[in-house]
Amino acid sequence: MMTRTRLLAGNWKMHKTRAEAYAFVSEFTRLRSASPSDPTYPELLVCVPFTALTGLREPLEAGGMKLGAQNMHEAERGAFTGEVSAEMLTELGCDYVILGHSERRQYFAESDAAVAIKTLVAFANGMRPLVCVGETLEERERGETAQKISTQVGAVLTALASRPTDAQALVIAYEPIWAIGTGRTASREDAQEVAAAIRAQVREQFGDEAADAVRILYGGSVKPDNIGALLAEADIDGALVGGASLDAESFFKMAENSAL
Numbered sequence: 001m002m003t004r005t006r007l008l009a010g011n012w013k014m015h016k017t018r019a020e021a022y023a024f025v026s027e028f029t030r031l032r033s034a035s036p037s038d039p040t041y042p043e044l045l046v047c048v049p050f051t052a053l054t055g056l057r058e059p060l061e062a063g064g065m066k067l068g069a070q071n072m073h074e075a076e077r078g079a080f081t082g083e084v085s086a087e088m089l090t091e092l093g094c095d096y097v098i099l100g101h102s103e104r105r106q107y108f109a110e111s112d113a114a115v116a117i118k119t120l121v122a123f124a125n126g127m128r129p130l131v132c133v134g135e136t137l138e139e140r141e142r143g144e145t146a147q148k149i150s151t152q153v154g155a156v157l158t159a160l161a162s163r164p165t166d167a168q169a170l171v172i173a174y175e176p177i178w179a180i181g182t183g184r185t186a187s188r189e190d191a192q193e194v195a196a197a198i199r200a201q202v203r204e205q206f207g208d209e210a211a212d213a214v215r216i217l218y219g220g221s222v223k224p225d226n227i228g229a230l231l232a233e234a235d236i237d238g239a240l241v242g243g244a245s246l247d248a249e250s251f252f253k254m255a256e257n258s259a260l
């Protein structure tokens with residue numbers, strides 16, 4: 001049985017200027033180097049605004065973190081005012097890109113089809129996509145959670161049908177929309193149930209190897225004091241954190257609390 005490397009990812013959303021991003025990195029690095037323990041930290045990632053990407057990779061690496069973006073356009077280049085391509089992100093050292101965050105789906109009308117194409121384009125450019133899925137409160141109350149998640153995940157898996165290696169490298173974040181920024185976390189049992197269903201869907205389409213390798217994160221009001229319990233669940237391999245990732249000390253505490 002293979003072990004998956006845990007991933008702790010911060011999604012800064014539209015927060016932090018470049019100066020603030022650098023201050024975060026130096027504070028995190030200081031905390032980490034001052035820490036007396038030497039646990040096996042999860043893979044650490046911060047997904048920053050486009051404007052903070054330039055020059056951030058090196059200091060991040062020095063602090064043991066990776067660099068990610070929060071969105072990209074699917075076209076290689078072209079007349080898409082205001083958009084950013086995959087190549088522009090890899091040039092700045094992005095290892096990961098968040099795709100299909102619920103805020104993108106809700107405010108920028110991103111469809112399952114667009115997220116699926118972006119996933120292919122991210123892989124083709126050597127980035128790992130971190131694909132977000134999740135149901136609204138109304139959908140949960142109507143008992144439609146499983147259906148909603150399976151449709152969103154299915155669109156991406158279908159696009160990857162002829163690319164099993166990419167499917168293995170996929171990261172899927174389950175973020176129930178009602179838990180984002182609300183202080184209301186899904187119970188660990190509910191989060192585990194959805195994560196297990198996602199893994200089963202990967203298994204059905206790609207087999208054991210991909211299902212055992214794919215990493216599934218939980219997101220939605222994750223904080224230093226609840227991350228440990230969530231990560232104790234069998235199918236939850238990490239967390240995608242918004243608000244609590246903005247403060248270096250809180251991000252550091254989450255790294256410590258999810259270390260093995």
Ligand code: 13P
Binds near residue numbers: 182183219220243
């Ligand atoms: P919060 O951690 O602020 O609830 O945000 C979650 C999220 O949307 C991460 O992508």
